[in-house]
Amino acid sequence: MAGRAYLLVRDIATAAYERYRKEEITTGTAFCVINLKRLSIKMKKYQHVFSLIFAVHEINKNPNLLPNVTLGFHIYDNSFNSRTTHEVILDLLFTQQKNALNYRCARKGGILAIIGEFTDKSMIEIFNIYKIPQFTYGTHKTLLSGKTGAPSLHWISPREATHHMGIVQLLQHFRWTWIGLIVSNDDAGESFLQNFIPILAQHSICVAFLHKDTVKSYDIGDKFIDNFLKLTPALLLTKVNVIILKGESRLINFIASHIIFFEFVTKIYIGKVWVMPPQWYFSVTSSGILIGAQPFQGALSFSISTNVVPGFRNFLQTLKPDESLMHFLCLFWQYAFKCHLSEEYDKLFEKCTGNEKLENLPRIMFEMHMTGQSYAIYNAVYAVAHTLHAEYFSRQRTMLNRGKFEHLHIHPWQLQFSLENIHFNNGAQHEVLFENGELSVGYDIVNWVTFPNQSYLKVQVGKFAPSHEFIIQEDNIVWNNRFQQMPPCSKCVESCHLGHSQIIQEGKPVCCYDCAPCPENMISNETDAVLCVKCPEDQYPSRYQDQCIPKAITFLSYHEPLGILLLSLALSFAVITCLVMQIFLKNWNTPIVKANNRHLTCILLVTILLCYLSSLFFIGKPGKDTCLVRQMAFGILFSVSISCVLAKTVIVVLAFMVTKPGNWLRTFLGKDVANTIVLSCSLIQVGICIAWVSTSPPASHVDMHSQYGQIIVECDEGSVTMFYCVLGYMGFLATISFMVAFQARKLPDTFNEAKFITFSMLVFCSVWISFLPAYLSTKGKHIVTVEIFAILASNTGLLACIFSPKCYILVLKTDLNSRKLMIQKKS
Template sequence: MRLRSHLYRALWHFILIHHIPTSGSNLPNMGPKGILVPGDLLIGAVIPIHIDSFFPLVSFLKKPLPDICKMFRRELYQHFQALRYVVEEINRSPDLLPNVTLGFYAYDTCSVIKSELQGTLWMLTGLTQEIPNYRCRDSPLAAIIGHSKSTFSILMAHILGLYKFPQISYYSTSSLLSDRTQFSAFFRTVPSDVFQSKGLGQLVLHFKWTWVGLIASDDDYGYEALQVIKEEIIKSGACIAYTIYISTNQKNQDMPNIVKLINKSTANVIIAFSVDVFLIPLLDEMLEQKVTGKTFVASDAWSISTPLTTVKYSTILLGAIGFAFHSSKIQGFQEYLNSLNPINPPGTDWSKMLWEETFNCTFSDHTNLSDILNNEESMCTGKENLEHIHNSYNDVSSLRASYNIYTAVYLIATALDDLSHCQGLTGPFSGGKCSDIRNIKPWEVLYYIQKVRVKMSNQREVYFDKDGNPPAVYDIVNWQPGSDGTLKQVKLGSYDTLNSTGNVFSLNTSLIWWGTVNQETPISVCSQSCPVGFKKVMKKEEPVCCFQCVPCSQGEISNQTDSIDCWKCPWDMWPSGARDRCISKPVEFLSYVEPLGITLAATSVFSSLVPISIFYLFIHYKSTPIVRANNYSVSCILLVSLSFCFLCALAFIGYPQPEKCLLRQAAFGLVFTLCVSCILAKTVIVVFAFMATKPGSSLKKWTTPRVPYMIITICTFIQLTLCIFWLSISPPFPQYNIEAKPGIIVVECNENSPLAFWCMLGYLGFLASVSFTVAFLARRLPDNFNEAKLITFSMLAFLSVWVYFIPASLSAQGKYTVAMEIFAILTSSWALVFCMFLPKCFIILFRPNMNSRDNLMGKDRSSR
């Protein structure tokens, strides 16, 4: 980089010495383009007062004619007047350079690079003609103020930097000029585009514009600004829809295609980095194609442009918002502007141009005699009053460039004042030397300018950082409709890097005027924002701002807009309907307070009273033949066990406590095993009793009263052993089931060991199957002597209920699984009660004549 810098400087030395003629005869006289106001010390100012030039054709057959400046700008002439005003103010000051008079050079460059170079060399030379590397002037030139465009400043900074000649620009903002290795003598009173680009990036994001188009002029200003703002926008998560560079020459043949691209794009916000002159062809083409609905974000180069505020562009630029150089006031400046005498000030030609444009008249020395005779009423007298006119010349409501020139002169003067106060051997230069104020060297002034600090009348302190930039501050302006149909720029806030509160970005959104329907904030996004409950999914091969919104999966939420992911709720919570927050899952179990639980509990209690009632009936009629013939003791045990079967259903209702979970299945298995064992004992005894009546039967010894109790005890003991083994090795426990029913916590008992549970249930089914089989085989025994048919039907019903329960329980969920088991318990118990005891109770209560020994022995058949 350092080698490149040395080569660059050597190249400029070569150009200046060998390629620019040293003979004044080949260069035009300064004429009306430049003026000199003498003083002990001089300040140069390269200021465009016109903005366009006409270049006569060169035939090389006669001396080339000078360029002709075409478009006089009143607001630019104000910049020159600001230079005059501040120099005169400093010369009147007793505190600043009290014994030194400041003078100045001023040169109108017409905003043309050749004239910028011409004017700079004229000031360095000190003659009426430019002679490089030659100085002929009595008063030293302290510094040069300029240039306007960044491209021009870069060129001049290379030249002035060769001699460490201080250059302070009031308008050039390119970030390239912050490179101290190339531009060590360059300073400016406007912030670098780096600050503006960052601020514009924050402004865009403030309004949630994530899909924007970029337009810039194809020069150093445009290229550098777009590079910085691209980085800022992308870093903050926004995206660039398109990037367009517009030509800085008069040929814009591709403009129709550019405007078609802008119109077709879904980006409704356009950030434009360009001067107003280059934007005019674009705006004209937008009017031609009737492009509307786009909001412009303006850079400082055109945010306060006067030519663009006309009615013509109001439909396009209404509502534009952007950054402008910080505005301030200069005390007494408006009175100074209105006191202008067009006849005899410095730069008489410029003042006459202002007068003629302002009052629509002509000075006599600007026309021929015939024009004077024919247009007497349009002649300028020089006595017209500027106080009665309000235009861009004397408008001091928002001084920006003029104030930057004012600040630049004060910085130079303060640096010179600091230099003049150096005493003795305390100077900053080699050997402690000080500078001679009457014979200063450019590099000596440069040292003091680097150190200078000035507190301006607006109480802001101005100084230069290590890169030659001042503290960054911008006004945020909005283009609003004026009373006459034109546009006006209204200040909304500021972007201030030195804000004492730490809030560098401030904006009063209530003052904004948007060019949209109902004054709503424009929307510029590639994809609409994803609401809560959704997440963004990027579209393939498209910018990150272009996405689709996908609902969060089951069990997940997103509680912010444009979420890139969804989050799972805790195990005990579930997404709300909008999937924007987690809510506690409802807890489900078969409760005593709900209708289903109440119904099953009431049925269970009522049903348990039926076997007890039959038991009471059997006790009352225990001496009757039908009771005695059906093994009274075993029947009583069976009735009690059936009552417990009904009551064990209550253990399945209510909150699953650990004790309930531990005992309910074991209790169910034991009481039902006892019940089925009783039925099995009755079945076996009936078979044994019938077969023992045959002569020589060996089964007679098994008809004793102890056999049924042995069967009941052994069968029940086996089930008890299984249950004890189950509860000891792998006991059931309560659990929260979040998978059975989405969004609900099912509180249930986990059997822990499915094998043990199905062994218990399988053993019960085995006993019932054996009872059914034995009873089925004994169904043809004489009716009067056995219950085989009743036992067959009861066991068939019992087994059917539990066979159907298995698939039903597997398909049910949550509390309905428990309800299915309770229903199976009640149904199977009722099947046993109905099939085993209803016929007996009917005979006891309603057919007492059948409850006799003769009827039981079959002796009354003949009588019937």
């Protein structure tokens, strides 16, 4: 049962009136009202009063806080009675003898502050009229806070929205999206639903069932049976394993009794995760049995955050039932230890010895560590003390400057402004902050662990700060032993597996969804993914689309079989070219070498050798320099080769055109003509390459999309137009050479090269014509393979068609390589 407590604190005297200080300690100058119907429930609430007394004693002993000023207190119990509550209010505000309005007769000084739960709005309004600061640890109601609602009201409990967000964070952490709600059918329950359900909807958490109940329905009879029949189907929903409770202890006790009765009759055991209301405690029967110990095993609740106050436990251990602690402690002592302090109960109980220890009481009756609400009261007392301290010292300085010292009288409304925003350290040196009239405090997440001996343990398993920072130690939670899965699952549907995403079903809650595989090139790497996501550019989806795998960086490497093969071919043909050069150099002065312009032949062989070697630039990881060099070298070297072939063909044609003496074309048969043809044709290609480099040169490029699962490192031609200009010019030279050679192929001569040049140009043109469609239709490193193959094939065509017949004569048919035979053939 929730209790109501109100604490009043006021100043007593300055150093000039110290005689009042000692007198007022015994009579009391502040009060606390505890509202509890049953003494068994009062036991828990007594700690609130003890925290108040402890705080006041600490402050009075502290020479640095309110020196020469003593705080006192009054304690009242309104017993859940509206009339008693209002009588207490009148007594506090006016007089102790007669409740005459606007008169104060018996009490020196006035009320400075009140601490309590304040469930009655009229109380807040009455104290607000007199501008008396009020501190409440009850449920935070937005309508009562702020300047317009209740400017004198200060909250020492977290906002209701903080509690709601804490529950949502808890649900999200464990992926509980299909939950039940059981609330009291009153204004508090309706307010909870109006504020909480929209927050659940914003975070895609669905309410499977909502059960409202009233206090009247707990009567045995038809209403009890009717309520039993309504609640049972909801509790049997197997997919709803999390239920949030909001209501007073009688509602919670009814739920526990309902479950126990149902399990006893049906032998069907219900296991749920119960999220209890803030500051909830187990209720205890008169025989000391926990109500709902087994059903609520492993329950979770939110308690006002607390810290360890070092001297509090020692203070409780030294408490004795004497007159200085008032009548309420005597009642508490007698009930707790089953003894009496008066002779009237001589025959019923033993007399109290005075050596009883609170620490020997079971936890279900009394806790020795300071609870969240007690810690909030403790901080509230210190807030008043620090505010009063600041007010005293600011006034005393003014009076000392005037040269006199007077008794200072502080009115409650003078503390109001300072209490709105105050920052201090309490007696335990914990930092405390009030902002806009609210204590900046969060919640501790508590796990309730019960034992067969009717005892329980509160285990702090997490925290939820006002900044919405959520921390939980999942391994420390003890779940209800009726669950088979730990932590339990509470969802409308089974989880969508990795590689799938949720598909909302029309007409059903968002939590009841279908699962569909992710589209191509997308993944989901978590269960119950709302949407599938694309992988980064440098990654690709796995087979089951549940993770992104880094793409393999690919290029034509020297270490792979294809690269090794092409490298071997290029080097082999380069060696063959060197052997051909060696054969020609060895037979430099023979007729067959002289007859075919041996200088052009030497340039052509060197160029063919360099063309073979240029193909090596196409193997290996492309870089900025290699991309630039390989395209330029390939274009220029092949242009020089074809220019040499063209020059040789032109020389052959001219040689047959000047057979008559005195022909003016005889002057063009010298070396200068051949050199001019080679140089001019090559310079045109050099000019095209220079223009290419100047405008948009080739560069290294990364292609992430052409091939699945691969990052292709390749050379980008830069300007495609210039690339095709280089190829086009080579094709133009090859076509001219082919046409000239084709016309001269049947000219009568012993060593006529025209027919061999015709075949070489035919091979060359065929290779590069077939290169274009192959180049455009391939991707990745296969483009490089096509280029290398085209270079090797066209280069080999030149080498084989032009030089193999000559090498055959020079090596195997040396007798044909003679001037005498040449003259005979001409004859």
